[in-house]
Amino acid sequence: MDWGKGILLTIIAFVGFILTLVVISVRQDDIHLVTENYYEKEIKYQDHIEREKSAAALDREVLVFDLASKSMILDLPVGAKGSLQLFRPSDARLDQILPLDIKSEGKTTIPLEKLKSGYWRVQLTWTENGVDFYEESKITL
Template sequence: MDWGKGILLTIIAFVGFIMTLVVISVRQDDIHLVTENYYEKEIKYQDQIDRESASANLDREVLQFDAQSKSILLDLPVGAKGSLQLFRPSDARLDREFELEITDLGTTSVSLGQLKSGYWKVQLTWTEDGVEFYQEKKINL
């Protein structure tokens, strides 16, 4: 075999390898974005910063995780309304959202026993006395 045939076979093998990678990446359907409306949320990000700074000024820890009972404990006052989002970065199909309306005094508990074990982001957004708040906690189940 001479040099010309060797170079030609190398180029053909390289093109075949690249085409294989292209086909694999095109067929991959398990790609999850962080959020569906990414650009809209990015424009409203200053509101998010204001919510986070308001919750940092609170004198209590609103969002707590109890690893023993696999539950989220919420210290919210009566009349507070909001949403609790459970965000799974590795698989958006496992994401959950709960609407909250606090009607009882004391700590509210949200059980996480039915969720798949692994890394989760818990995002709590709520309104208390007309002021919006936001807290986030990263947990491992």
């Protein structure tokens, strides 16, 4: 075999490899963005920072994960309203948003045993006495 055939076979193998990668990437259907409205959330990011600062200034721990019972424990006062987002970074189809409206004294328990095991980000957004708050917890079930 001479140099010309070797170069030709190398180019053909390279083109075949690239075409294989293109076909594989086109066939993927489970690619998920972190959020659907990314740009809109980016514009409102300063509000998000203010909510985090407000939550950090509280004298209580609002969002606690109990591994033994596989549940989130929320320490929110009566009248607090908001939402608890269960965010699965690896699969957006498993994400859930639970509305919150606290009507009784004491801590609220949210069971998580029905969730698929793995890494989750729990994002709590709530309003208390006219002030907005945000707290996040990373858990592994």
